[in-house]
Amino acid sequence: MAEFEFLDNNTIIKSNSFDLRQTLDCGQAFRFSLCDDGVWRGVVKSKILEIYKDNNKIVLKNVTKKEFYDYFYKYFSFDVDYSGIKQTLFADETLKKAIELSPGIRILKQEKFETVCSFIFSQNNNIPRIKGIISRFCENFGEKIADEYYSFPTAEKIADLSACDLAPIRAGFRAKYIIDAARKIASGEVDLESLETCNIDSARENLMKIKGVGPKVSECILLFSCKRFECFPMDVWMKKVMTSLYPNGLPECTKGIEGIAQQYLFDYARTVKI
DNA sequence: AGCCAGGGTCTGC
DNA sequence: GCAGACCATGGC
Secondary structure: OOOEEEEOOEEEEOOOOOOHHHHHOOOOOOOOEEOOOOOEEEEEOOEEEEEEEEOOEEEEEOOOHHHHHHHHHHHOOOOOOHHHHHHHHOOOHHHHHHHHHOOOOOOOOOOHHHHHHHHHHOOOOOHHHHHHHHHHHHHHHOOEEEOOEEOOOOHHHHHOOOHHHHHHHOOHHHHHHHHHHHHHHHOOOOOOHHHHOOOHHHHHHHHOOOOOOOHHHHHHHHHHHHOOOOOOOOOHHHHHHHHHHOOOOOOHHHOOOHHHHHHHHHHHHHHHOO
């Protein structure tokens, strides 16, 4: 059976490694929400994405075959063999439990400037408030697409502002970091495009030229927008995981895909509250 | 009410 | 190199 079907301008996905809540609301993306009609909506590349589950299939509404293969195929990591990865990680008992809890997590390949800003906003912050700040950021400085839907602001637009212009979004001390990020990205001092292919340590160094981007935020950017699966963001939850579940370090089976293992463990830690 | 949050910077040893 | 204060804000 084919993994994808294309019908009436909708893309239909059949995969047992894709759960909408587990993927869109697991702390990697902050712009999706489950609406009252059961449809997940969010803005990606200035397009309102509508996704819902229909029996065993997932429907990407108004996404044509061409749009899917041009962009969303990689956005949703369908070029990644999740069943193989899960099989590899099953070698570890704890990871097996984590994966069985949330087998439908996928790491997204999100837009880079959006991911940089999102994880700068995330610093010393909680997920509900991160969403609020990002939402106000888009409302104030993005383009209106439809009622209550806005594109993510461009680096060029934000580069022309100053920190006090961001007061309405109530980002606190993070506002000045966003301005610094936008200016360095708009000027080319920090090249986001090279992050996917260049040496991983120079990718990290490059990102940390931005004020407010340290080790944890740079790992998140590389993992959630560049598919650098060896990156391993260490937040307070993952510190708990490491001290209580892996005092001797990560198991061998995670080698090269530490970031994917991390996302299962992050969700597991927050759900079972270890 | 007070602790905490997908941390980083700055200062002082 | 490393510990500790400090940072704005609001969710719970």
